[in-house]
Amino acid sequence: MKIAMVGSGYVGLVSGACFADFGHDVVCIDKDQGKIDSLRAGVMPIYEPGLAELVAGNVKAGRLSFSTDLAASIEGAQAIFIAVGTPSRRGDGHADLSYVYAVAQEVAAELKTPAVVVTKSTVPVGTGDEVERIIRESGTGVKFAVVSNPEFLREGAAISDFKRPDRIVIGAEEDWARAVMNEVYRPLFLNKAPILFTSRRSSELIKYAANAFLATKITFINEMADLCEKVGGDVQDVARGIGLDGRIGSKFLHAGPGYGGSCFPKDTLALLKTAEDYNSPLRIVEAVAKVNDSRKRAMGRKVIEALAEAGAGEARGRRIALLGLTFKPNTDDMRDAPSIAIVQTLMDAGAEVVAYDPEGMELAAPLMPGVTMATNTYEAVKGADAVVLVTEWDAFRALDLDRVKQLAAQPILVDLRNIYDPVEVREKGFHYSSVGRI
Missing domain, CATH: 1.10.1040.10 (N-(1-d-carboxylethyl)-l-norvaline Dehydrogenase; domain 2)
Incomplete structure (x- = not known):
């Protein structure tokens, strides 16, 4: 089956590569010529374990390609996926659907053969109705259906999630569209992945x-x-x-x-x-x-309190080492990462912040002006008045605590992920603070 994936970001690229690995003929489309050129050269726009290898293997096999030409790419495609971004809209927090609707208009203008148009982007209830209206009112005259197929991918485990899903949710109103989607996901039948067919609006709400x-x-x-x-x-x-x-x-x-x-x-x-x-x-x-927003700053205050409790005084002028910046391990994603608010709280208190993250520092640097980015864990720790574990990367799960104590200016460890055993760390001579433990 030929599949067109409009949008080559996180969802589109992972989904497209996995569909190609199932044996489908997939073209990933993006307006960003630089991104397409990089993908053709094997350079991934995101960090996701195993993705570069998956893409390379399917490109070599001829099942996966990249293009900026939407018209040529959707020609003959039985399923056209919309996988563009839906960021929060400024002002009211609603999803910005302008990219989704723009793709619908472009698809409507170029549709020449029957196809199912699938919203893979995370969209509010009723978006599919509007996409259908846009295509219908274009006067295309070509048979089409609009389906909702939300993604449930965890960053850092996206390929496994796609190939071994808990469930596949498909919101379709027409029998022939359900048949097409069954064919799209037929390779997963061997894994007995449950497919839930619902109404389109129910599917949109499920995500x-x-x-x-x-x-x-x-x-x-x-x-x-x-x-x-x-x-x-x-x-x-x-x-x-x-x-x-x-x-x-x-x-x-x-x-x-x-x-x-x-x-x-x-x-x-x-x-x-x-x-x-x-x-x-x-x-x-x-x-x-509301609680989640306030919690991030509260974690910065927790670090400041740990300094005072350990007898190190106020945060002003103190050097604080942050280990981990991304919102979770195995990704370079910094969007709404707790580290951003933690850093701001510490810097507002007059602290000097140095940080290290295995993958996220390039994206983090513009978000954290004034933060020194270290080249490795122990460089970050050197001279620190407090070491703060923010993201539970594997690289931070077995720190050489004796070395940390030797390098740090003061033996203060704030563990915001509860990685370490409080008794063991305190026996090493640290003032240790964690979350929800005494």
């Missing part, structure tokens, strides 16, 4: 509901962590205790500095705007977004 629920779990356990610190509990024991309940589950119950990334912050805001538009307020999601 937002899923992300809002997961954001709620994260925020819930973070607030429980705060309570644990007050009453002398251990949030990790609490998380295990409630996670063993099958109705709750253990995932997304890891206390930390709050959620970030390309999905949760943006999607919760877009869902809230939709709820407002339909006069159906989502009070729980409202609280989640």
